Amino acid sequence: MLIKRPKGTQDLIPSQIHKWKTVEGIVSQTAEQFGFKEIRTPVFEDTSLYVRSVGDTSDVVTKEMYTVSSKGDDSFTLRPEGTAGVIRAMLENGIMNEGFPQKVYYVIPCYRHEKPQAGRYREFRQFGVEMVGSASPYADAEIILLAASVLDGCGLDNVELHLNSIGCPECRSNYRDALKRYFEPHRSELCQTCNERLDKNPMRLLDCKSPICKNIAKDAPIITDYLCDDCREHFEKLQKILDGYEIKYALDPKIVRGLDYYTRTVFEFISNDIGAQGTVCGGGRYDGLIGELGGQSAPALGFGMGLERLILTMEAAGCEFEEPKTPDLYIAPMGERAQEKSALLCDAVRRAGYAAEFDIIGRGLKPQMRYADKIGAKFVVVLGDNELDSGEAKLKNMRTGAETPVVLEDFLTVFSSALINEVFENGLGDEIADAVTESLGGEE
């Protein structure tokens, strides 16, 4: 019986990996364009870090964490999200003292013990960014613009931005009171979980899917009517900035993040093409978190983007992924003597910086040619007794079928010039030429 992978995990196999590389490339390039630097932190952290940041009543902390105790009394938890660990690392390494703003990004696996479903895994990969030190709505806009640029760079244009402000702690307590006043008379009609929510976290009531609760919640007060002057001003300014960028968004009072640390701006990018778990990106501002974690209080914000959901969305939209690189040369030896020579030639070609392979399972010529074709080799050279004796071989261009004679002594020189010609004949030369003229601002 074969051992199978743990529930909710997935293998990123060679035939799929180019999708990941494509997305990881877009994501990190865009982040760096915006001035964000990569950070890498441990996969596990002290359990109390998540209890304090994500919130001890949140679902993530109460029932989804992978917590282990190592020798002794320590309790560690596989990170369920990126922000807490990154902020911890920035504090611990004194990065906040190097001046504001501080901007970091990361591409990391996260772990949550949930029931797997389309777009939801127990191990999932997340691209995230955090920005510390700016309370300005321009910072909120930067973060949202960065997320939008990533989605755009992936070729996605049908992912909707939902935007809301949940205010500061003061606005929110006013709002909670208002909600309680509104829902209290309907208490007996609400579903059981909503009854509990009414006492613990009335904002969650707005999210209930039960038709009865939904109907009652329809006329409930909305948060944006309860924002204090500062919070309202911040939110309005953010909308103006986004309008200036011509970024489309929908004001959505139902966006209530499940992680406790959020304040003011919260947003989600939602796809309708990948099933029930459509939130591709979620984030917002968390001005209170750094103080909560024992640092000197500073405004901050960020987002997390689910890479598997991003890829699912791209697949649904028929987006293109980077093609995997193919070998420049395949060497087809025939016989023992030729294989020795092929090994050495292959090594020389690789040292010159090219991707090359030669037969290592002793196949006949025909299967080797098939193999060379399958792996997409650009050139093939056959080495047999004839070639070794005469010191001369034929270099075959696999796209055109043309063969050029090569003296083995000069193989590298001939091969590299053939490869350059191939790049131009194959049309890539035109692309390069176009790119050059475009960058010079020329017409044609």
Place this chain on the structure above:
RNA sequence: GUGGAUAUAGCGUAGUUGGUUAUCGCGUCAGAUUGUGGUUCUGAAGACCGUCGGUUCGAAUCCGACUAUCCACCCCA
């Protein structure tokens, strides 16, 4: 944690009211006269029909339990 669906070679599938060597496609491997790929043709390997138990002369097919996967609730990326 709560529902619903599904389970046949590496992948995708057929299998009629239970009947003997379990389909087909892709992929893999090998051939189609001398040492050259993509197309075509031929052939081969590859499945204890998810697991265990039951009904029956006989089960991939019917029944039960279990397991796994998928989808939805919930929650979130």
